[in-house]
Amino acid sequence: MNRIYLDNAATTPISSEVLNEMMPYLTTNYGNPSAVHAFGRETKHALDIARERIAKGIGCDPSEIYFTSGATEANNWVLYGIANANKDKGRHIITSKIEHPSVLNMCKRLEEEGFRVTYLDVDSQGFVRLDQLIHHLDSDTVLVSIMTANNEVGTIQNLQAIANIVGEKGITFHTDATQAIGAINFNVHEMGIDALSLSGHKINGPKGVGALYVKKGIKIAPFMLGGEQEYGLRAGTSNVAGIVGLGKAVEIATRDIVTNNKKIRQLRDYFIAQINKNIDMCYLNGHPIQRLSNNVNISFGMVDGESLMMMLDLNGIMVSTGSACSVGSVKLSPVLTAMGLSKDLVKGAVRFTLSKTTTKEELDIVVTQLVKIVQKLRQISPIAKSQVGTL
Numbered sequence: 526m527n528r529i530y531l532d533n534a535a536t537t538p539i540s541s542e543v544l545n546e547m548m549p550y551l552t553t554n555y556g557n558p559s560a561v562h563a564f565g566r567e568t569k570h571a572l573d574i575a576r577e578r579i580a581k582g583i584g585c586d587p588s589e590i591y592f593t594s595g596a597t598e599a600n601n602w603v604l605y606g607i608a609n610a611n612k613d614k615g616r617h618i619i620t621s622k623i624e625h626p627s628v629l630n631m632c633k634r635l636e637e638e639g640f641r642v643t644y645l646d647v648d649s650q651g652f653v654r655l656d657q658l659i660h661h662l663d664s665d666t667v668l669v670s671i672m673t674a675n676n677e678v679g680t681i682q683n684l685q686a687i688a689n690i691v692g693e694k695g696i697t698f699h700t701d702a703t704q705a706i707g708a709i710n711f712n713v714h715e716m717g718i719d720a721l722s723l724s725g726h727k728i729n730g731p732k733g734v735g736a737l738y739v740k741k742g743i744k745i746a747p748f749m750l751g752g753e754q755e756y757g758l759r760a761g762t763s764n765v766a767g768i769v770g771l772g773k774a775v776e777i778a779t780r781d782i783v784t785n786n787k788k789i790r791q792l793r794d795y796f797i798a799q800i801n802k803n804i805d806m807c808y809l810n811g812h813p814i815q816r817l818s819n820n821v822n823i824s825f826g827m828v829d830g831e832s833l834m835m836m837l838d839l840n841g842i843m844v845s846t847g848s849a850c851s852v853g854s855v856k857l858s859p860v861l862t863a864m865g866l867s868k869d870l871v872k873g874a875v876r877f878t879l880s881k882t883t884t885k886e887e888l889d890i891v892v893t894q895l896v897k898i899v900q901k902l903r904q905i906s907p908i909a910k911s912q913v914g915t916l
């Protein structure tokens with residue numbers, strides 16, 4: 526059975542270009558970059574290049590990039606580090622209800638430690654309520670953290686407007702750009718973004734590596750304690766091969782942004798149109814246009830999304846319900862719930878995320894399978910049975 530992978534928001538394969546750059550650092554160039562001898566200097570140089578590539582990709586200075594074990598660590602660190610380093614100034618943080626758990630769970634921890642956190646609502650398309658943001662900013666606020674694009678529904682926030690509102694008050698603005706690198710252009714200095722998180726494995730780079738950009742001058746406490754790596758702010762022997770891969774992946778993703786987006790967007794819109802044409806009671810979640818070019822999140826009326834996902838899997842098609850990080854939990858998607866969807870439509874949601882290698886033929890196969898499976902599921906659906914009329 527040929528398998529079709531439409532779960533690229535969960536993770537992506539390492540590209541050959543990236544792997545080729547990494548290979549020497551997994552084999553022959555194994556020096557510890559903190560060592561002063563030749564092997565150490567060589568790997569230190571490789572880290573410098575990666576830092577430059579990432580800085581160029583998002584528009585900052587290389588000295589403002591810190592390597593981490595991924596976006597989870599970057600998000601944990603930025604919240605913990607900025608809150609703790611600035612608690613003499615204030616103890617209030619603003620975020621939104623649709624952030625990744627790596628933001629929300631750290632916010633909960635900070636609340637336990639005496640910080641005050643405001644969770645902004647979103648509208649029915651997943652946009653953060655700017656009126657609420659303006660209302661809640663106060664003299665105690667030290668950090669605002671709003672993701673660039675949502676991992677479940679793909680809605681891209683009005684980032685510049687948010688950065689402007691927060692910047693005018695002189696408050697630090699962080700964005701989790703994990704899903705947005707390679708999808709939208711960043712120039713963090715020009716845009717007034719003070720901190721940004723990103724991850725390797727969402728952009729055809731390796732897993733377990735990411736980066737945090739923090740603008741020079743912003744006070745941040747270390748999160749990992751130990752040696753002097755990463756300017757003394759993030760201890761631990763550097764994951765050299767991973768960092769090299771991350772640097773290359775960011776370079777490629779930001780270089781190919783226009784061509785990739787154009788191609789993937791066309792496929793996305795074709796896929797949405799085909800689903801709507803062939804299956805009734807389908808509702809696209811998120812904004813129809815201001816969304817990630819690879820994201821199709823659809824609620825199938827009178828269908829259980831988990832069952833649909835599993836039946837697609839039996840047919841070699843890999844998708845997800847909600848976000849991959851919450852697989853196994855019976856909790857309804859907090860993102861779709863925050864957007865105001867009914868319980869049944871939350872349960873009926875399936876996320877398909879495309880890539881630059883997805884083909885129209887693959888999408889046609891998926892639509893054919895969807896038609897069959899949705900019909901089958903609706904025949905046995907207790908929700909459908911309770912409705913008047915036939916489906």
Ligand code: PMP
Pocket residue numbers: 534535594595596597598600625627672674675676701703704723724725726733734735850
């Ligand atoms: N933020 C967002 C928006 C994500 O989608 C993810 C990955 N699911 C993360 C953070 C965490 O990234 P990582 O896997 O690198 O820890």
